[in-house]
Amino acid sequence: MRLRCAPNERRACTGDDTSELGYLTGMIEPTSIESVYAPEARAVVYPGDCLDLLSSIPAGSARLVVTSPPYNIGKEYETRRGLDEYIADQTAVIRECVRVLSASGSLCWQVGNHVVNGTVVPLDIVLYPVFADAGMLLRNRIIWHFEHGLHCTRRLSGRYETVMWFTKTDQYVFNLDPIRVPQKYPGKKQYKGPRAGEYSCNPLGKNPGDVWVIPNVKCNHVEKTEHPCQFPVELIERLVLALTEPGDLVIDPYMGTGTTAIAAIRHGRRAVGAEIVPKYVELARDRITKEMLGVLRTRPMDRPVYDPRDAGRSLTTAPWLRTDAMRTLFSDDSLGNP
Ligand SMILES: C[S@@+](CC[C@H](N)C(=O)[O-])C[C@H]1O[C@@H](n2cnc3c(N)ncnc32)[C@H](O)[C@@H]1O
Secondary structure: OOOOOOHHHHHHHOOOHHHHHHHHOOOOOOOOOEOOOOOOOOEEEEEOOHHHHHHOOOOOOEEEEEEOOOOOOOOOOOOOOOHHHHHHHHHHHHHHHHHHEEEEEEEEEEEOEEEEOOEEEEHHHHHHHHHHHOOOEEEEEEEEEOOOOOOOOOOOOOOEEEEEEEEOOOOOOOOOHHHOEOOOOOOOEOOOOOOOOOEOOOOOOEOOOOEEEOOOOOOOOOOOOOOOOOOOHHHHHHHHHHHOOOOOEEEEOOOOOOHHHHHHHHOOOEEEEEEOOHHHHHHHHHHHHHHHHOOOOOOOOOOOOOOOOOOOOHHHOOHHHOHHHHHHHHOOOOOOOO
């Protein structure tokens, strides 16, 4: 069983002699992070181009590749290019990801839109043929819905992105139980037939479906760093739990702040990723180390989405709809009537 360190036990887990001894005797898991691919490593953060990392990994090594690539929208870490050039670059990386995937493995590509002069190009639609040509089989196109983002003035504000989940073959790992969510009517009973009177739904919960409502990492989200587009850890935890087994290798070719690695390590999997921007490499290493020490703060997977009305926040009622405010607003005095 995994031992996680409480904050006050930090010294014993930071790579000093005690930690090494604990690791060797199987009592404490190691906190070291490798910089190049090593098959036995618990975590690898490769500081460089993902194609270089992927080419060093033997075929069939990973049970899951999950990532969010650059969208070619001019973020600080990308040079905006023509769509054809972008697709050609993505094709090279996707082919390598397919090569390193095991026969029972899954590949999840999380994307939003590329926007040119206000015109939207949905990247999942553009990239789907690349996966199909590589023989990948689409299992779900998961809609990830969130409530924060830019407020558009000439089109509807974007409030979802997609995760394309592909498998390499028909024999793939899929564990539904660890990702079940609470039933809507857990007390409902069968009203006829041989099971009449028994509870009708699975007590472990229901299938989460293919529309996932998970807050994105903006503003005061507990996981926010200086990176402009982090995954929430809980989004990747679901994929790791459903699509891998303990001990499996999970790869993120565009790892950013290391979110995929954090989710993988949290659930006893091994993690490998590449990141090209040095400050994000440092962030990823820092967050992964904290996760290994059990001190990284994240939003729990089972926490309901915050609803300010349920929380009794006064700002949820428009002042002009409050009875007393209405009275003041429309009183003869305020309208300037004698
Ligand atoms: C959309 S972000 C991913 C963020 C990540 N999912 C997280 O939770 O932090 C894409 C990342 O890929 C990195 N990147 C861009 N091109 C790369 C390349 N060729 N190799 C490795 N990383 C790259 C960028 O610097 C950026 O941090």
